[in-house]
Amino acid sequence: xxxQASGETPDSSFTPPxxxxxxxxxxxxxxxxxxxxxxxxxxRVFRIGSNLLRRGTDITAVHDISFSVPRGTIFGMxxxxxxxxxxxxxxxxxxxxxxxxxxxxxxxxxxxxxxxVRRQLGVVLGGDRGLYMKISAVDNLRYFGNLYxxxxxxxERRSTELLETVNLTERASQRVEGFSRGMxxxxxxxxxxxHDPPILFLDEPTIGLDPAAAVDLRRAVASLVPDHTVLLTxxxxxxxxxxxxxxxxxxxxxxxxxxxxxELKARVAGGRRxxxxxxxxxxxxxxxxxxxxxxxxxxxxxxxxxTESGGSELTIFCNDTAQALDxxxxxxxxxxxxxxxxxxxxPTLEDAFLAIAGGRLQ
Amino acid sequence: MSAVARQxxxxxxxxxxxxxxxxxxxxxxxxxxxxxxxxxxxxAGMFLTSYxxxxxxxxxxxxxxxxxxxxxxxxxxxxxxxxxxxxxxSAIENERYEGTIAALFLTPASRVxxxxxxxxxxxxxxVPSFAVVGLLGVITGxxxxxxxxxxxxxxLLALVASSLAMGFLLASFFILTxxxxxxxxxIQHPLYLVGGFMVPRDQLPIWLFWLSQAMPIAHAVDAxxxxxxxxxxxxxxxxxxxxxxxxxxxxxxxxxxxxxxxEHVAKRSGQxxxx
Numbered sequence: 010x011x012x013q014a015s016g017e018t019p020d021s022s023f024t025p026p027x028x029x030x031x032x033x034x035x036x037x038x039x040x041x042x043x044x045x046x047x048x049x050x051x052x053r054v055f056r057i058g059s060n061l062l063r064r065g066t067d068i069t070a071v072h073d074i075s076f077s078v079p080r081g082t083i084f085g086m087x088x089x090x091x092x093x094x095x096x097x098x099x100x101x102x103x104x105x106x107x108x109x110x111x112x113x114x115x116x117x118x119x120x121x122x123x124x125x126v127r128r129q130l131g132v133v134l135g136g137d138r139g140l141y142m143k144i145s146a147v148d149n150l151r152y153f154g155n156l157y158x159x160x161x162x163x164x165e166r167r168s169t170e171l172l173e174t175v176n177l178t179e180r181a182s183q184r185v186e187g188f189s190r191g192m193x194x195x196x197x198x199x200x201x202x203x204h205d206p207p208i209l210f211l212d213e214p215t216i217g218l219d220p221a222a223a224v225d226l227r228r229a230v231a232s233l234v235p236d237h238t239v240l241l242t243x244x245x246x247x248x249x250x251x252x253x254x255x256x257x258x259x260x261x262x263x264x265x266x267x268x269x270x271x272e273l274k275a276r277v278a279g280g281r282r283x284x285x286x287x288x289x290x291x292x293x294x295x296x297x298x299x300x301x302x303x304x305x306x307x308x309x310x311x312x313x314x315x316t317e318s319g320g321s322e323l324t325i326f327c328n329d330t331a332q333a334l335d336x337x338x339x340x341x342x343x344x345x346x347x348x349x350x351x352x353x354x355x356p357t358l359e360d361a362f363l364a365i366a367g368g369r370l371q
Numbered sequence: 372m373s374a375v376a377r378q379x380x381x382x383x384x385x386x387x388x389x390x391x392x393x394x395x396x397x398x399x400x401x402x403x404x405x406x407x408x409x410x411x412x413x414x415a416g417m418f419l420t421s422y423x424x425x426x427x428x429x430x431x432x433x434x435x436x437x438x439x440x441x442x443x444x445x446x447x448x449x450x451x452x453x454x455x456x457x458x459x460x461s462a463i464e465n466e467r468y469e470g471t472i473a474a475l476f477l478t479p480a481s482r483v484x485x486x487x488x489x490x491x492x493x494x495x496x497x498v499p500s501f502a503v504v505g506l507l508g509v510i511t512g513x514x515x516x517x518x519x520x521x522x523x524x525x526x527l528l529a530l531v532a533s534s535l536a537m538g539f540l541l542a543s544f545f546i547l548t549x550x551x552x553x554x555x556x557x558i559q560h561p562l563y564l565v566g567g568f569m570v571p572r573d574q575l576p577i578w579l580f581w582l583s584q585a586m587p588i589a590h591a592v593d594a595x596x597x598x599x600x601x602x603x604x605x606x607x608x609x610x611x612x613x614x615x616x617x618x619x620x621x622x623x624x625x626x627x628x629x630x631x632x633x634e635h636v637a638k639r640s641g642q643x644x645x646x
Contacts, residue, residue, distance in 0.1 A: 106638045132474075143398070144399055152392075
């Protein structure tokens with residue numbers, strides 16, 4: 010299994026406290042093989058511009074989307090604005106009725122068991138939405154705790170713990186309207202975790218955050234698994250790559266590709282390459298060297314260019330970077346050329362996204 | 372868990388939502404000092420304007436009670452009505468305006484309990500208005516004539532219940548629109564007349580009188596006025612209280628069905644516009 014948070018070590022200070030550590034949930038997420046979230050041909054059409062005299066125009070926001078999310082994992086929906094990510098989350102969280110198709114969350118049908126679904130869910134809507142600005146952070150948590158029917162003692166204990174977890178203890182009694190965006194996002198997360206839901210929907214949780222705040226929040230999200238299942242929507246490639254075990258690339262309301270980040274990257278044929286920089290220009294050796302490099306079995310093509318420092322740069326596109334690296338270094342050195350630098354470039358999720366979704370990101 | 376225990380538990384959860392919502396709503400309303408200061412000014416102005424107008428017309432008594440007393444009872448009704456329009460009725464709209472409607476609808480809390488909680492919070496917020504109007508009543512010589520305290524208390528409860536019931540109905544309609552604030556303005560003012568707050572309802576044109584008969588708060592104001600100013604007994608106000616109960620029940624029933632139906636319609640049409 011892929012490391013859920015490779016590249017950023019989860020900070021233990023962000024590990025959310027369990028609602029009742031000594032009292033395990035009967036169907037604890039990690040123990041069941043049933044997927045936490047299942048979407049079957051979810052389809053949503055919006056009618057716009059209709060009134061008493063006009064029928065209006067039908068716009069399909071989500072087109073027969075199907076996926077399932079194993080318990081205890083982070084599943085990402087990656088796509089440009091308007092791709093249908095938020096509409097999908099709305100349908101899964103009972104805020105929007107699908108035009109057709111079905112979905113279940115924690116085993117409950119989202120259309121027939123709405124209240125059960127809501128109890129199993131924590132949703133981070135993001136931005137300025139979803140918090141009462143004129144009351145304090147702790148009052149927000151207290152109110153939402155009451156809306157979830159939590160006992161008073163639990164509300165107080167969880168509020169204290171979670172405010173500490175998201176580093177808002179010192180601002181707990183201040184009105185939310187004075188909070189920065191990052192603080193609001195952290196409070197959103199605390200609110201979503203308050204009733205200790207097994208499943209979390211995070212809709213663009215880091216959008217608009219400064220880099221440091223975004224890193225903090227990603228650490229917090231990474232620390233949620235395997236105790237929680239997370240459905241994350243984002244158009245941040247780096248975030249999706251770091252956090253998600255599986256990603257669905259959504260475009261124009263359809264899932265155009267789905268798999269682990271590694272699987273998606275593997276679909277990008279041209280992304281894997283070795284770049285060898287030489288101190289001197291290759292001049293007359295260039296044709297010979299590139300010809301020999303092209304003869305390596307795993308190499309697909311080779312580009313040669315001059316660098317600003319007066320040397321040459323060989324870009325070797327290949328299927329196996331390790332093999333290409335060994336062979337190409339041996340070949341170049343064999344001509345007595347001094348190597349100035351080597352870079353091994355694996356395809357990024359961005360390469361995959363651009364290849365799959367056709368370059369439309371915003 | 373037995374069915375009874377489950378029912379008790381459900382009621383407990385329901386009340387938890389009502390009380391938490393009213394407390395939170397009150398905190399939000401009183402977040403700024405100006406909100407607290409401004410709220411009694413309007414009913415006080417209405418009271419004084421009406422009082423001066425009736426006096427200028429040479430009227431000393433309306434329906435057998437002095438003008439000040441008549442207006443005092445009417446203003447208490449008017450304050451309840453304002454509360455029902457702006458807090459119960461606009462409860463969902465206010466959530467939409469604050470951007471919290473999605474967060475609220477994502478919880479399993481009863482929407483009915485939330486609307487009632489907002490209504491109670493609104494009434495609590497109106498306490499300074501009640502106090503100021505009461506003070507003006509005393510200053511202008513309102514003469515109370517109470518024979519049955521039970522009748523007064525029940526009439527007052529009827530006033531609160533009827534205002535919540537009317538707010539309830541409005542809330543269900545306001546879910547579907549983003550222009551509830553403007554609609555509330557349109558609805559609010561005609562009720563000043565139809566509710567009999569500043570003028571006796573029996574002086575209204577007959578069609579307006581029958582329209583007013585459909586308004587729960589109009590009957591509650593009648594009962595409150597009679598029990599507080601005309602020494603009416605419980606028996607004397609029983610018809611008005613019954614009319615309040617029946618019309619309020621109808622409003623609540625339509626409101627509950629409306630909130631459920633309209634929420635579903637809004638989710639189907641995407642009109643909640645949540646995110």
